Amino acid sequence: MGRALEGRVAVVTGGASGIGRATAERFAQEGADVVVGDIAPADETVALVEKAGRSALYVRTDTTDEQQCDALVAAAVERFGRVDVGVASAGVASAAGRSNVQNRAAGEQSTHLVNLDAEAFGRVLDINVTGVMLTDRALARQMLAQGTGGSIVNIASSAAKIPLAGAAPYCVSKAGVFMLTKVLALELAATGVRVNAVGPGYTATPMIAGIEDDATALGMAMSITPMNRLGRPEEIAASCLFLASDESSFTTGQLLLPAGGQFTG
Template sequence: MRFQDRAVLVTGGGSGIGREVCLAAAAEGARVAVGDLDAARAETVAAAIRGRGGEAQAFRLDVTDPASVTAFVEGAETALGRLDVLVNSAGIREIVSVLDLSLEEWRRVLDVNMTGTFLPSQAFARRLVAQGRTGQIVNLASTLGLMAAPNRAAYTASKHGVVGLTKEMALELGERGIRVNAVAPGVIRTPMTERYFQDPEMSATIRGIHAMNRCGEPPDIARAILFLAEEGNGFMTGSVLTVDGGWTTGKKM
């Protein structure tokens, strides 16, 4: 198995893409640290992994709080015995016109999506460098880190920031043996987007903007994340892997 006995830390691991990454990594033999702001959700995922014979530990994690992040990384290392992979999956978004977007909401989205990627990455990388170990970081960007969409100014800005941060960390950490890549998903059906799919017309529209005429599912993104994190891809860093069913390929006329 590709991740046998490797320690994989996942932020936002209690639901959506993060949850799927935890389950997929565990199925590949990883020891998993499930971090989530909702401690009960994190424990549910960890318990599911243990119920399947895997090894997992749940942590309450606020990715915007340096003390919480440090406790997560150090606690994961203690519980799992090592650090190998960090997946930054925690994220939020707004749906409001740029004219009506409040400063409070702007700051909240950027804090979770950008600062919430920077802090865990920094804490994780510091531990690896101090120990002279190599490792992998995979960030959750978005197709809106490469383009734009209406009513998502803060989300789009934050995900462009994640793309830039990914490249910067890859540049600075490469000689330390720490690879940093990102995945840019299209529309993925998760608890955060589920409301779209309750409206048949909206659901059909979403399918139609993708060349493959379907939306994505969490396993589509989890597979891409594990691909980037596996040791066999040792010369791949600073990359942004688009997994969007052809959304950014072009518009159907």
């Protein structure tokens, strides 16, 4: 049986670390060349792709800048001639960078909506929603121009469906990613371009770095995670692979939730 993405070209934003890096590596293992977009250097990700025997290109990209999103896709086409798959993984937990569950565990209410700075709220939505929209738009335009279909995967969160006190910007932004996914999927359904989302639960990435050393925060996270462990980035990458590949050829506009059983109740 051949590899799931043999000979395809994938663009992954947020690919310098965490879920984005794991996805880039897995896609390469499945036969794809990978273009990595991130504001941070992605030397390690590029090395992992090349170790898997595929070609990689890093393009510094701020996904909140539409020209940079367009330039990312253009660079992919210039280098590899086409784009078949896109994963919009760039995102933040909060404007300050600290994870929401750690803020809550510390007993802080500064991030509760009644105390929230409007600029902080807007910053999260700008990155998590507008950045995904601009990424998706650039990818979709290229896929439509090619006329051969394609698959776009957005990284949402289980927080798209679960309200978390003190995490309004994150929850609202990830719910926005899910609805953006559904609308774009509907608009593109007849074109062969599929659009889906992955909604991870608590996953061991830099976004929640240090949580395992914070018993209160970890306990709060596990209280809504029946499997009672953090997800691994490679597990989320496997969900992205399913949605990116032909194995999900009749699936669009959906949210896949690798979240350790959070929605079993």
